[in-house]
Amino acid sequence: MKATATLGFAALGDPTRRAIFERVARRPSTVGKLAAQFDVSRPAVSQHLRVLKDAGLVADTAVGTSRIYRLEPRGVEAMRHYLDRFWDSALAAFAQAAEAEQAAADRADATASAKQEDKKS
């Protein structure tokens, strides 16, 4: 369990895996039960769970021959913490101001003329 930020994002980037994660988060479950509801094979579920586990997003406990997977909140918290850095809109405003300053420095004359937003797509 390295639990780097990239691992976490990559783990939740796949739709099927994210669905499995949400299901496990809602209520701990086993590989077999999960495979029954997600129309992917059991090995596929097992592999998805391993990716989630490596990302620190789920944890598992062996119970007899079965194995119960559950949410691991700490991995989620790590991702949340990573995003905090960018969420603060004040920081964004600061960065934008810094850019304006640099743009002015790059070209001696800051021709702030043809400036147009691009919102589509």
Add this chain to the structure above:
Amino acid sequence: MKATATLGFAALGDPTRRAIFERVARRPSTVGKLAAQFDVSRPAVSQHLRVLKDAGLVADTAVGTSRIYRLEPRGVEAMRHYLDRFWDSALAAFAQAAEAEQAAADRADATASAKQEDKKS
């Protein structure tokens, strides 16, 4: 810009793209300048930026022939909000309790015997 959660996670799941995102977040920049620092081609940077834009994580403004990309905090906030749901450790505890209850329901006798954590990997 659909900005679904999956798009955002997938966007930050790639290491190169995440590096570009962090660079843009720190200070708005253009495609050319970014391509100069990331030893990938200019089209690659352009494509990465499009993915980030579709995920609602960056926005761009045309300035003359150039185009300045900057952080879009709202996309980040959306991802943060998604994670909030799982971060709350109290929720996890609740889910775990619910599972214990269901496990007991599944098998009439709740043989809570061979129960072992798996931490490695």
Add this chain to the structure above:
DNA sequence: TTTGTTGGTAAGTAATAAATTACCAATGCG
């Protein structure tokens, strides 16, 4: 208009990742 600069798009390739089937290990029960 011509020329240079900046970037997005197209098309193709190479690498990665998600899925499958088949097999094996471990546990529990008769």
Add this chain to the structure above:
DNA sequence: CGCATTGGTAATTTATTACTTACCAACAAA
């Protein structure tokens, strides 16, 4: 022990995606 249940691993195939080169569009300056 023999047998069933559960799930992880191996090996392969398929699909996706990241990247490249080549080309084209928009704008600025001469």
